[in-house]
Amino acid sequence: MRHTTEHKTRKNLCATKFCRNTRETRSSLCSKCRKRLYKERHPVQYTYSYVKANARRRKKEWSLTMEEFLDFVTSTGYMIGKGRTGDKLSIDRIDHRQGYHLGNIQVMTVSANSIKAQLEKDCPF
Numbered sequence: 001m002r003h004t005t006e007h008k009t010r011k012n013l014c015a016t017k018f019c020r021n022t023r024e025t026r027s028s029l030c031s032k033c034r035k036r037l038y039k040e041r042h043p044v045q046y047t048y049s050y051v052k053a054n055a056r057r058r059k060k061e062w063s064l065t066m067e068e069f070l071d072f073v074t075s076t077g078y079m080i081g082k083g084r085t086g087d088k089l090s091i092d093r094i095d096h097r098q099g100y101h102l103g104n105i106q107v108m109t110v111s112a113n114s115i116k117a118q119l120e121k122d123c124p125f
């Protein structure tokens, strides 16, 4: 029966309209849609794990809890202003030899941060 076959195939697809990806096990969505939905619903949690993973990849220390991070991003306006280009906001480590700890992080524009990084690179200390 043709109908049954079609239904079966559809069952393995992502529930998102127009998405043709195969859904993940124990989920109605594919990995892409699940990630996108999580990002939309939990922007701070998403950013937290993203920044933390980046820090770990660059072998920087990290001691910020989710609560501390939430406090930081909401009080600084980071969530609204963040981005990758010049006048967007980035998280700067005040003392670049220290990791991401409460009291060692501040918000800085991307361009200011890259100037600072350049100065630190040139600095012999």
Ligand SMILES: [Zn+2]
Residues within 6 Å of the ligand: 014, 015, 016, 019, 020, 021, 029, 030, 031, 032, 033, 034
């Ligand atoms: Zn999908």
